[in-house]
Amino acid sequence: MNRIAVKLALFFFAIIVVSTFISFLAVTFLSRQVADEVAGDQLEIAESIQALRNRTDLPLQEILEIVSSRNYQVQEVASISLDQVGEAERLMLEGDEIVSVGYGTLEGTTTIVRFGESFVMIRLDAQRNILQIWISRLWNTIALFVLISAALIIVLTNKLVHPILALTEATQRVARGDFEVQIDGERHDEIGRLTRNFNRMVQELKTIEYLRRDFISNVSHELKTPLASIRGYATLLRDDGLDPVDRQDYAAVIVQEATRLANMSSTMLMLSKLERQSGQESPSRFRLDEQIRMAIVILEPQWSAKRIELAIELEAVEVLGSEDLLQQVWMNILANAIKFSHEAGQIEVGLKRVGRDARVTITDRGIGIAADDLDRVFEKFFQVDRTRSGEGSGLGLSLVRRIVTLFDGSIDVESIPGAGTTFTVTIPEQTNE
CATH class of the missing domain: 3.30.565.10 (Histidine kinase-like ATPase, C-terminal domain)
Structure with a gap:
């Protein structure tokens, strides 16, 4: 895993996997929550019907009007077939127990309660089902997913971009003449190799700068000595009373130092040319x-x-x-x-x-x-x-x-x-x- 392309692919794959996993957990949780809420509401309605039946003499229609809800259909049915409930549920109804069927289905739970010789069936309104209720509550979850994904992208992007920003800052420092800068190159991908090459480049530039300064210093020193000799002996030659023999000696020294300067200049020019020459x-x-x-x-x-x-x-x-x-x-x-x-x-x-x-x-x-x-x-x-x-x-x-x-x-x-x-x-x- 030493290529940045692989890391980027894994980076986005990780975001997808994490977001999908969280989404799955949220969907599962919300689905169960909505199903439990629907079943709980219907159970409360059924218990209210039983309580009104047992404590009052109100007819069924008035009771249905009292417990009616805009989210649920509460209606009387004359009989319940085996297609709607099983044999066990039928026996429970005959024992005046509340029966819930269809839990977890898209249409939602249907709750049935016995009322005399007829039955009351409680179900979601025809215009609503579990999916619609779930979608209506999903927006908060979607916002959470977006926040989680954004946080993951920011964290992982910063991890990837940080060395690039460090390189950018380092190149700016080098451009200003700072050759002491070094960057941590522990990574084993393209950015790590780029960082290590950058560090080597800076070291080379540092060496070149040192050699340049040393070269200038040496050239200045080497030129200073013969120039000082030429100047000194030329000053002595201006003396009109100088002995002719000394005059010849001083002139010879000036010629010697001038020749030395000429040879040095020629050698430096040749060396400079050869250093730029590849063959x-x-x-x-x-x-x-x-x-x-x-x-x-x-x-x-x-x-x-x-x-x-x-x-x-x-x-x-x-x-x-x-x-x-x-x-x-x-x-x-x-x-x-x-x-x-x-x-x-x-x-x-x-x-x-x-x-x-x-x-x-x-x-x-x-x-x-x-x-x-x-x-x-x-x-x-x-x-x-x-x-x-x-x-x-x-x-x-x-x-x-x-x-x-x-x-x-x-x-x-x-x-x-x-x-x-x-x-x-x-x-x-x-x-x-």
Whole structure:
């Protein structure tokens, strides 16, 4: 019974059953009440006839006029046939007892009393019967049925509508920016599922709002530092008496910080675009091993400057995807490996085919990453070494993870503080377009 349609059907069925049951009880009660009332009235008339007969010398016609009623026919009959009464009733009449027959029939009870050699028969007026009397008294009962049905409808409707009203109020609160609202979702029907989905949606919106604020805060912080440097050194450059060597150094710092801002802006724009992108644009087949070698060649000035030794072992593997996007992955991971490696350190780069996947491992012997930071390395603006915050934006690995996701691949990181870090990237040879 987890569908609201079933509950609605049962809801109306319950109203019908309850109303019908109450109606049946009322009809039965009223029918008996009317039948008893008719029989009682006729008995009183019959007893009055006997009393007047025994206490007065009035003729029968005068007695009939005295006891007559607009609701009953009181008439004299010469004889009673066996069709009208049974043998037992006939004997009762001969014993001067009052006899009632026809109790519970539509025409109502007929009461007979002996008066000398004739009989007096008392019955409902020809224009009335039990049904007519019952209908005339039914209006109060009908009103009661209507009230009971209305009460049931109101109670059960409120039970069904209450969660919808709660959802309406909750959506209004969310529209006003309140993401703390949660609704009880204990029901197991469509409304319950809707409520649980609403709660999940609010939690997602809360997370998005938190990330949005955190992103704005981080962007503001990351932009503030280089802008402050540019402003400070630009102010120093205005000094006419500045030493030419210092002037060149200050100008170099301004260029460096401006370049950093430009790179950060480009990375943020690319990351924002990729986060809205559901697939790769213009995929092509290319040699992954050659692409990685090209990235190593491009970064040769950096690793040569630190006298880093590279151990390269690359199998020939082809993949299908966006070549330009995947190039960003190797450039970022290799650049990080170089930056965090020690002087005269070593970096190992490997590529091999595993089943239908290409697996790339890049290992450095540098400072490593603390265990508490491993889960955060892919967060935007997070930097492992805060002392080098001026050397990067903290967006590189976020960009890497998004690109790998677009390739339907995966990226993992393992690290030992002080011993080095290994990034493992797995890319399907045939990715979804």
